[in-house]
Amino acid sequence: MQVEQQKNQLAINTSKLNLWYGTFQALFDIDLKIKQGIITSMIGPSGCGKSTFLRTMNRINERLDYVRIEGKVDIMGENIFAPEVEILQVRKQVGMVFQRPNPLPISIRENILFGHSIHTAGKTSKTEAEEIVESALQQVLLWDKVKDRLDLKATALSLEEQQKLCIARLLPVKPSVLLMDEPCSALDPKGTEAVEELLWELRGKYTILIVTHNMAQARRASEECIFMLMGKVVEHRETGEMFLTPEHKETADYIEGRYG
Amino acid sequence: MFQATPVNHRNLSRQKLFRFLFGSMTALLILPVIIVLSTLIYKGAPVISFEFLFANPTNGMTAGGIFPALLGTILLVLGALIASVPLGVAAAIYLSEYAPNNWFTRAINIAIINLAGVPSIVHALFGLGAFVIFFRFGTSILAASLTLAIMTLPIVIVATRESLQAVPMAFREACWNMGATRWQTIRRIVLPNAVTGILTGVILEVSRTAGETAPIMFTGAVFFLPFLPQGVFDQTMALSLHLYVVSTQVPEMPEAVPYGVALVLIGLVLIMNSVSIALRMYLRGKKKW
Numbered sequence: 001m002q003v004e005q006q007k008n009q010l011a012i013n014t015s016k017l018n019l020w021y022g023t024f025q026a027l028f029d030i031d032l033k034i035k036q037g038i039i040t041s042m043i044g045p046s047g048c049g050k051s052t053f054l055r056t057m058n059r060i061n062e063r064l065d066y067v068r069i070e071g072k073v074d075i076m077g078e079n080i081f082a083p084e085v086e087i088l089q090v091r092k093q094v095g096m097v098f099q100r101p102n103p104l105p106i107s108i109r110e111n112i113l114f115g116h117s118i119h120t121a122g123k124t125s126k127t128e129a130e131e132i133v134e135s136a137l138q139q140v141l142l143w144d145k146v147k148d149r150l151d152l153k154a155t156a157l158s159l160e161e162q163q164k165l166c167i168a169r170l171l172p173v174k175p176s177v178l179l180m181d182e183p184c185s186a187l188d189p190k191g192t193e194a195v196e197e198l199l200w201e202l203r204g205k206y207t208i209l210i211v212t213h214n215m216a217q218a219r220r221a222s223e224e225c226i227f228m229l230m231g232k233v234v235e236h237r238e239t240g241e242m243f244l245t246p247e248h249k250e251t252a253d254y255i256e257g258r259y260g
Numbered sequence: 261m262f263q264a265t266p267v268n269h270r271n272l273s274r275q276k277l278f279r280f281l282f283g284s285m286t287a288l289l290i291l292p293v294i295i296v297l298s299t300l301i302y303k304g305a306p307v308i309s310f311e312f313l314f315a316n317p318t319n320g321m322t323a324g325g326i327f328p329a330l331l332g333t334i335l336l337v338l339g340a341l342i343a344s345v346p347l348g349v350a351a352a353i354y355l356s357e358y359a360p361n362n363w364f365t366r367a368i369n370i371a372i373i374n375l376a377g378v379p380s381i382v383h384a385l386f387g388l389g390a391f392v393i394f395f396r397f398g399t400s401i402l403a404a405s406l407t408l409a410i411m412t413l414p415i416v417i418v419a420t421r422e423s424l425q426a427v428p429m430a431f432r433e434a435c436w437n438m439g440a441t442r443w444q445t446i447r448r449i450v451l452p453n454a455v456t457g458i459l460t461g462v463i464l465e466v467s468r469t470a471g472e473t474a475p476i477m478f479t480g481a482v483f484f485l486p487f488l489p490q491g492v493f494d495q496t497m498a499l500s501l502h503l504y505v506v507s508t509q510v511p512e513m514p515e516a517v518p519y520g521v522a523l524v525l526i527g528l529v530l531i532m533n534s535v536s537i538a539l540r541m542y543l544r545g546k547k548k549w
Contacts, residue, residue, distance in 0.1 A: 060437055065360070091439035102430040104449055114448070115438040170438065 423457020
């Protein structure tokens with residue numbers, strides 16, 4: 001019972017996760033336990049495996065036929081590599097936000113409804129669609145800004161608004177985990193601040209795992225922090241603690257800018 | 261401080277030289293088009309009349325109209341489009357969106373490009389062997405259309421594949437990451453954004469199809485028919501073949517008639533193209549990224 005409960009509190013639980021691109025090993029024995037409902041950040045120099053780890057969590061990596069994965073990944077207590085698992089469901093449950101905002105070249109409304117419609121049989125009634133759109137846009141604090149121009153092409157929005165829209169369009173299918181791969185690196189400081197504010201709004205409802213190159217952002221916008229180096233996890237602790245008293249020399253070097 | 265140096269002068273005069281060179285090449289290319297078109301209009305326009313367009317030829321084709329040939333060309337082009345566009349687009353979607361990127365796919369892509377270089381007379385013989393004789397369609401509109409379709413398939417496939425690949429990968433990734441299947445991605449996002457490019461392929465195909473003579477000579481087009489085709493298994497006249505006939509095969513042909521036929525052929529291609537160009541412009545107005 002104790003074990004069961006503990007399991008349910010973890011959003012992501014990996015053990016001995018190894019990943020190869022062809023003959024190049026990108027992840028080494030990753031054992032990570034990421035708690036539900038909090039914001040966890042991943043930091044580390046380019047090429048340390050952060051993005052690879054993210055892309056393994058929704059199994060998008062497997063599109064590349066030279067990728068080989070070993071080890072175990074449980075998301076919300078369920079093994080995502082189990083044979084009966086449908087990849088499309090994994091991707092629905094584990095949403096991904098990219099470095100460059102990539103709204104689809106359709107209207108704001110259609111962007112929000114896209115995820116919902118691909119996972120729903122039959123037509124959605126107009127009132128239900130309106131509710132979905134409003135609720136998703138409310139959650140990302142975009143509703144007041146765009147409610148009068150929902151039929152506008154999403155690509156016409158500012159980058160910050162586009163990125164919020166990209167987060168909003170994941171919400172109607174009720175994902176449990178949101179993966180974000182440097183979601184602010186294409187945004188200006190104001191946009192970054194707005195998205196970070198949004199992350200705190202979404203905290204609790206969703207488990208958020210955010211990759212960032214921005215030390216200050218990791219510090220501001222996450223509760224736990226993972227430091228990776230050369231495909232290995234060096235340190236995984238409460239963010240404030242890690243930045244104040246890093247346990248490892250590599251961590252200290254990196255967060256103080258002596259590395260990478 | 262800001263005066264031109266000899267180096268600037270040298271660079272600028274070179275720049276002027278190349279600009280002139282490229283400009284004159286462009287002019288050289290446009291010139292023949294202008295000469296051909298103006299000659300056709302000057303010599304052919306006088307014979308164009310309602311009767312010329314909509315009556316049957318009389319007096320051994322030296323008088324009357326060219327309606328059977330005009331109608332024949334329209335039917336052949338439409339027939340070729342109906343056969344080749346769905347087939348070509350489907351093949352291009354497979355090659356671009358589904359096929360693994362390996363040597364086999366690359367070999368197929370190269371083969372398709374080479375197919376575009378096969379002389380039309382070879383396609384004519386293929387059409388004769390395959391459609392006229394093997395499938396027993398006889399020399400007919402059906403056999404001629406299919407021959408034209410085979411000949412123009414590479415155009416449709418290459419144009420479609422290129423316009424599919426011009427759709428940014430980020431859109432596909434956005435869809436896949438939300439759990440969309442490949443088909444949902446293609447149907448909802450990729451195809452709507454590739455339509456304009458596909459239509460460009462169709463425009464090229466129409467132009468090529470309407471002007472071809474060799475492939476239809478053996479498979480369905482005839483010099484002269486006293487009546488209009490009644491179905492796809494009938495033979496038909498066609499503008500391109502008719503042009504050849506009135507230019508070279510009929511004695512005492514009034515000089516203006518071949519020019520008139522050529523003008524009608526070009527006009528027909530322009531009208532058919534302008535439909536797809538208009539559609540393309542309308543669709544492009546709606547797309548933005």
